[in-house]
Amino acid sequence: MRRMKKINKTTKSNLITYAIVIALFAAVQILTSAGAISSLLQGLLVPLCAYIILAVSLNLTVGILGELSLGHAGFMCVGAFTSAFFSKCTAELIPVAGVRYLFALLIGAAAAGLCGILVGIPALRLKGDYLAIVTLAFGEIIKNVVNILFIGRDSEGFHFSTKDSLSLGLLPDGEVIVNGPQGITGTPKDSTFTVGVILILVTLFIVLNLIHSRSGRAIMAIRDNRIAAESIGINVTKYKLMAFSISAALAGVGGVIYAHNLATLTAQPKNFGYNMSIMILVFVVLGGIGNIRGSILAAIVLTLLPELLRGLSDYRMLIYAVVLIAMMLFNWSPKAIEWRERHSAKFKRKKQKEV
Amino acid sequence: MALLEVKNLGISFGGLRAVNAFHLNIEKGCLYGLIGPNGAGKTTVFNLLTGVYRPDEGIILLDGENIVGKKTIEINKTGIARTFQNIRLFKELSVKDNVKAGLHNHYRYSTLEGIFRLPNYYKKEKEMDEKAMKLLSVFDLDQEADTLAANLPYGKQRKLEITRALATNPKLLLLDEPAAGMNPNETKELMETIRFVRDTFDMTILLIEHDMKLVSGICEKLTVLNFGEALCEGDASDVLHDPEVIKAYLGE
Numbered sequence: 208m209r210r211m212k213k214i215n216k217t218t219k220s221n222l223i224t225y226a227i228v229i230a231l232f233a234a235v236q237i238l239t240s241a242g243a244i245s246s247l248l249q250g251l252l253v254p255l256c257a258y259i260i261l262a263v264s265l266n267l268t269v270g271i272l273g274e275l276s277l278g279h280a281g282f283m284c285v286g287a288f289t290s291a292f293f294s295k296c297t298a299e300l301i302p303v304a305g306v307r308y309l310f311a312l313l314i315g316a317a318a319a320g321l322c323g324i325l326v327g328i329p330a331l332r333l334k335g336d337y338l339a340i341v342t343l344a345f346g347e348i349i350k351n352v353v354n355i356l357f358i359g360r361d362s363e364g365f366h367f368s369t370k371d372s373l374s375l376g377l378l379p380d381g382e383v384i385v386n387g388p389q390g391i392t393g394t395p396k397d398s399t400f401t402v403g404v405i406l407i408l409v410t411l412f413i414v415l416n417l418i419h420s421r422s423g424r425a426i427m428a429i430r431d432n433r434i435a436a437e438s439i440g441i442n443v444t445k446y447k448l449m450a451f452s453i454s455a456a457l458a459g460v461g462g463v464i465y466a467h468n469l470a471t472l473t474a475q476p477k478n479f480g481y482n483m484s485i486m487i488l489v490f491v492v493l494g495g496i497g498n499i500r501g502s503i504l505a506a507i508v509l510t511l512l513p514e515l516l517r518g519l520s521d522y523r524m525l526i527y528a529v530v531l532i533a534m535m536l537f538n539w540s541p542k543a544i545e546w547r548e549r550h551s552a553k554f555k556r557k558k559q560k561e562v
Numbered sequence: 563m564a565l566l567e568v569k570n571l572g573i574s575f576g577g578l579r580a581v582n583a584f585h586l587n588i589e590k591g592c593l594y595g596l597i598g599p600n601g602a603g604k605t606t607v608f609n610l611l612t613g614v615y616r617p618d619e620g621i622i623l624l625d626g627e628n629i630v631g632k633k634t635i636e637i638n639k640t641g642i643a644r645t646f647q648n649i650r651l652f653k654e655l656s657v658k659d660n661v662k663a664g665l666h667n668h669y670r671y672s673t674l675e676g677i678f679r680l681p682n683y684y685k686k687e688k689e690m691d692e693k694a695m696k697l698l699s700v701f702d703l704d705q706e707a708d709t710l711a712a713n714l715p716y717g718k719q720r721k722l723e724i725t726r727a728l729a730t731n732p733k734l735l736l737l738d739e740p741a742a743g744m745n746p747n748e749t750k751e752l753m754e755t756i757r758f759v760r761d762t763f764d765m766t767i768l769l770i771e772h773d774m775k776l777v778s779g780i781c782e783k784l785t786v787l788n789f790g791e792a793l794c795e796g797d798a799s800d801v802l803h804d805p806e807v808i809k810a811y812l813g814e
Contacts, residue, residue, distance in 0.1 A: 413677055420676025420683065421666065421690075428652045428663040435650035438612060439730050440638035440667045449673065497654075 221415045224500050225408060231507070232404045248514055255510050256403025257283075257465040260410045262490035262502040264457035267414055269488070270497030271423070272450040273430030274331070275339040278346030279458050280483035282319040284474055286459025287466035288353055288385070290315035291394040294467065295384055296360065298395055308397040312406075312463050319459025322349075323452035331447040334433075338451075346484050353474040358385040390473030391466075398467040406464060407503075410457050414499060417453065426450045493534045505534070563626060565590040565766050566734055571610060571620035580606045581790045584620070588734070588783075593760055594768045595781030595798065599810060603790040604770045605647060608736050612644055613637040625733060639667060641733035645723040647742060647770075653712035657703055657722055660711050661694040664729025669693070694729070700762065701725050701755070717748040721755060728763060735759070737769040741776050749773060753780050778802055786810065 235252065238244050261283060268276045290311040301307040322345070330341040357368040361381025368374045372383045385391055417423045425446045428436040437443055466472050476482060490509060494501030512530060516523045537543050568586040572579070581603045588594045596604050609615045611622060613634040622629050629637050652660050669686045676683050698704040701721050706714060711722060720740060727735055740756065741749045753776055759765050771777050777784065777798070784801040786793040788810045794801050801807060 416677045416679060417673070420673070421662075421669070421671060421686070422673040422676055424655070424659055424663050425666055427655055427659075431652035431654050432650045434614075435646065435652065435726075436663070437634045438638060438644055438646075438650075439664045439726060440635050441663065442635055 217419050221411075221419075224411060224415065224503075227500065228404065228407055228411065228503065232400075235400070247517075248511070251510060251514060252400045253398050253403050253468040254465060255507065256398075256400065256407055257461040257468075258487070258490065258510055259407050259503050259506045260461040260464065261458055261487045262494065262506040263407075263410050263414055263499055264454045264461065265487050266491045266494070266497065266499055266502045267417075267454040267457070268451055269491050270495075270499075271418055271430065272426055272447060272454075274447070274451070275336065276342045276451075276454070277339050277481070277484050277488070278326075278342030278344070278349075279454075279487050280479045280481075281342065281346030281349040282322060282455040282458035283462035283465065283483070284346075284349050284353060284479035285322050286315035286319040286462030287472060287479070288391065288462075288474070289318040290459075290463040291391045291466040291472050292358070292384060294395050294397065295391060295393060304395065304397050307395070308402070308467065311397070311467065312460060315463035315466075316456040316459040319462065320452045320456030323455025324448060326455075327448045327451040331451060332444060343481070343484075346479075346481060350474045350476070350479050353385075353390075353479075354388050356385050357383065357387050359383045388473065390471055392471045394467055394469065394472055396467060396470070398464045403464050406460060410460065411499065413453070413457070417450075418499075422446060422449065489531070493531070493538060495538055501538075508534075564588055565592075565625060566611075566768070567621075567623040568611075569621050569623075571607070571617050571622065573606065573610060573615055573617050579790055581610065581617075584787075584790070584792055586785060586792075586795075588766060588768060590766055591760070591764060592766055593756070593780055593782050594766075595777045595784045596768060596770050596787060597772070597777055597784060598787035598793070602787040604787055605738060606790075607787070608644060608738055608770065611637075611736065612642055638730055638732070641731075642736065643727035643730045643732035643734075644736035645720075645727055645738055645740065647738040649719050649723055651711040651719055651723060651726070653710065655711060656708050657711055657714065658691070658694050658698065658707040660722055660726050661697055661729045662690050664726040665690050665693060666730075668729075668731060697725050697729055717744060717751065720744070720752065724755070724759065728759065728765075733766065735765050735767045737767060737771075739770050739772065741771060741773045749776055752776070756780055774802070 235244070239249065261279060265276065265279045268274055293314050294307055294311045297307055301310070326341060326345050330338045355369045357370070357372050357375055359366045359372065359375040359377045359381050361378040363378060366375040366377060372386055375383065377383070425436070425441045428441055429443050429446055433443055490506040491502050493509070494503070494505035513523060513527055516526055519526065564587045566586065566588040568584060571581055571584040573581050584607060596607065598604055606615065610617050613629070613632050617630060620630070624640055624642060627640065629640055632640065652663060655663065669690045671682045671686045695704055695707065698707055703718060703722060703725065706718065711719065714722060724737070737756070741752055744752060756767065756769070757780055760767055781798045783796065784798045785795040786801060786807050793810055794804050794807050
């Protein structure tokens with residue numbers, strides 16, 4: 208009987224998380240149809256879905272695996288560009304948007320996951336902060352590689368160059384697909400808010416079920432004590448690599464959503480650089496390391512806040528900073544944790560009395 | 563044939579000869595003690611047995627199989643489990659999950675079966691839960707199954723570490739200073755637990771300990787290690803009265 212209760216507890220907690228996402232989705236849909244959401248905010252909805260997926264996936268690395276990654280935007284970049292490249296190439300070949308998008312998702316996730324494995328194999332064998340340094344470098348390298356990459360297509364097939372679009376030597380019927388710093392133009396805009404929310408739910412399903420399974424237990428055991436995990440026969444390298452590559456693949460999914468929402472996809476410091484990686488990390492830290500639901504809420508609040516405060520013009524970023532600090536204190540200061548625990552205990556007692 | 567047979571084991575760290583020409587014979591079902599002054603190389607012997615270090619020379623036979631050169635994970639699968647001098651639990655996991663982590667290699671299902679919640683997931687998780695609760699109730703920890711390991715009192719953390727090691731279904735259990743930091747009452751309870759483990763699980767146990775009361779109380783055989791070499795070995799009562807051993811511990 209006790210056991211049944213336990214299983215129900217984790218399942219219940221997972222269901223609440225799904226329910227929160229669905230409720231928020233419904234709320235946004237109602238507000239949109241009532242015309243209460245500005246077009247500016249509506250434009251933010253799809254990137255917001257991408258950010259939530261990135262925050263949840265980074266939490267898998269930072270909170271569950273316990274390794275610091277500073278290059279999550281790099282994996283997003285890989286997913287974005289491979290999928291955008293695929294979608295643009297096959298826009299005529301596969302006219303059904305849904306099918307094309309599904310393939311784009313698989314390709315983006317697979318490419319990002321593969322990069323995760325390649326980065327992880329050397330970096331995850333080391334102890335300490337090496338993964339942070341390697342991923343930081345990886346993020347910057349990917350961004351710069353994309354900026355010098357020129358790919359064109361004509362009747363003879365694909366042409367590559369790292370110099371400029373002229374040196375591709377395309378025939379008159381050819382077109383430039385990836386145009387260096389100008390990026391990819393004309394990706395079909397297949398991402399919608401609904402698709403984004405469905406993908407958030409899929410991401411949550413994968414991450415939450417992974418955590419509450421044999422592999423998830425192994426991953427968290429490694430996080431808590433690597434030496435003890437080894438001593439009871441858990442293959443440390445395998446599970447570290449598994450968690451990290453799943454995290455990278457899901458970041459790739461975030462990239463696919465992001466890419467298919469833009470007319471022109473370019474790799475700039477703003478969207479795929481160090482700043483972006485740190486922003487995602489801020490979502491994770493503020494939401495609570497290892498707390499998946501917190502990551503979602505932090506991503507929503509911190510993405511929408513600057514836009515909602517736009518009316519305050521000059522004070523906008525000031526308030527944003529104050530909110531950041533306040534959230535940080537509330538989440539992590541020992542006094543605040545104590546206060547929260549005391550009050551949640553009171554709340555629980557009251558509940559028990561009622562029962 | 564002895565369950566564990568160690569012959570001519572040696573390892574050096576730089577110029578330091580940490581363990582030299584060490585040998586050990588442990589019969590099945592024996593409660594064996596490894597004692598010696600600080601820095602004698604006791605924990606190094608444990609680390610050699612569990613594959614943390616690779617010996618420079620010598621062989622280690624577990625049930626007749628040479629395990630030298632195997633990795634820690636493989637040695638655990640072959641049948642050696644251990645606890646640590648400074649407790650190493652999975653602190654952010656529940657007590658039950660700590661034990662279930664120990665069952666990792668005995669109830670297998672793939673990651674995909676776990677993510678997609680296929681029937682095998684439910685079947686194996688149920689079996690794991692049952693096995694874990696059975697082990698925990700043996701050690702009187704079943705009331706705390708859902709508590710975080712970090713929140714257990716010290717004595718119970720020690721017990722949980724032993725439970726987790728037993729969950730890997732070993733042939734030989736290594737305990738590294740199990741009574742460290744315990745008060746006399748807790749030590750007494752621990753002695754009963756260790757004896758209980760040996761009798762209930764028909765386990766062979768090798769333990770390192772400084773607490774002479776515990777050693778003389780439960781160990782049947784002893785090896786005394788001094789400066790990396792076996793100074794003396796044999797029945798516990800004989801060894802503890804050996805003048806050489808007294809000299810090593812107390813000086814002349």
